[in-house]
Amino acid sequence: MDHLQPPNSNNNNPEDDPPPPYEEVAPPNSPRPGLATQGLPRPHSSHNPDLLNPSPSHSSIPQLPSRRPRSSSHLSPYPGQAAQAQRPARTPQPNRPSTSYPGNTNAGPPSIPRQFPPAFNVYLQGFSRTMILAENQAQPIYALRAYSGFAGDASLILHSGPTERHPPLATLDFAPFSLGIVVTLPPSPIPGVPSALSLDPITGFAHGGYSFTIDVGTSVSPGSSGRWPLEEFQWRRSRGDAVASLGGRGYGWKLVRLAGGPPPGADQQWRRAGLAAGAHRGSDGAEVVAVWSEMGYSMSKALRFAFLGMGLTGLLGERWAIMAVMTAMGLFERERRSRQRRRF
Template sequence: MPAHDAPGSMLPEDDTQSAAQAPQYEIPSYTACRSTNTSATAKFPPAMNGYFQSKITTTFHLGPTAGEKLYAVSTPATVFNNKPTIVLHDGPTNKHPIMATAQSDRWGRSRPVAITLPPRPESQRQDSIVEVVPGGPLKHFSPSHMFETSVGPKGITRERFEWRKSHGNEIKELAGFSYGWKLVRLTGPVSNVAGSRKERPRGYTSDGLEIVALIAHNASWSMTKGFRFAFMGAGLTDTMGENWEIVVVISALQLWFIDVQA
């Protein structure tokens, strides 16, 4: 099995369960309906898969289906590099402009993941740096990574978010009996739905915080589909902004990449 395939139950290879038909989430609650392109994300589809070629390559692709690969992700160094770097391109080849880069130590535990967003042609700002710090402000039994970034179309407000390792119901609905990471909105409104998984609505954590994105290792025996990614909750609206979406996507990719290396 290739390095990017995660072990799991044998599920059919079915692109109809991705992107436009990924689980749809009400705002701010979670439902199990399938999406019908009703989300208002700014830059990316509401959900995407990671597609890999059968031959050895340093580039893979993001897209809603295998026939619609929208973005290239390149890994300039070998997968066993001590400082793995991934580069997210604004187009389907590694020749397209760079949207963001992420770099961490090999295991992603001792140093922050450094995310760099180069200035856009229409922007006058310099490179923007976001640090994704291992551990986060809360104590969990499972790994977590926290970051702070600007949100909203104008990027005026700053909020904190935390990636938490997860085997929860949201991950299972997205990719079957798998595992991955859920992105929690730390500075958003706290709900009174906290509690055990059986007691609280999906889309919320045990401490009453909203989940706004997911990345899950593919649970099928696919040789070319490595993971599924989806926005949810407030992340499915345009209120969080394009830069926020870029930071979320590349940080999710880097954590998935660290999992693969481990």
């Protein structure tokens, strides 16, 4: 996949590299040139909040395959996708992902189905390789299983429910002999769009950075050009206030959106709400749409993740949300394994 060049890639601004304590924050409505590339035509697809959490009987839960899914057809479709009708059965979840707009309630836009709550924690399970995604430990939402990555197994498998018995929602592999990461998402409703997307290292950042490109938006039809836009996003290390607000170690990662303006599918009401939500920006003016940080003083809580700005509104779509979470988990797992190797 061809990647766009990151703006100011040779900029070693202290905001993006430790140890400066704060981000440079531009005003929320600061003008910034947009970045848009064109993707593939998108057919009609619907979003139905009622399909977020079907409630079948416990006996209908399929068993997790012992090896990684060989194709995206084995992954559970995300909410709103037409293939949802063929999705394997799931048990009722004690705590459902939020389906209401988590931003300014005075804006009054309609709800967009969500795969994840606005913010959540990742909990370790003792010596188990299974982690739990949840707003609180007593009410798990999703199970995330870590594997060695050898013999054809995926390195990480995100399950579509709180146990490993739920079918896979997405998988992640560490590219051999490189710093790249490959994430396999549920099948896209856009014909010809691959389910496997890459997170690649970018040069020019002293302490490392990663980028991915993905189709975004919630529109049921392509734009006026007849094409569906792709956008580039970058994970950057940060000690800024957006990361510090998570209450972790004070440093972590922020995901910035390089494009400007609202994504396709946003009406005027959503546009106002989305732009008002973009309070955090990097030193180059790119909006921060997600952050995560490790929790350094907890034995069970590994990290905290939060959507921000346009990422918080749901306007970037569920495919983007899954990619944001999976790439964050991939970066965390890589750093955790690196620390474990240094101990031995």
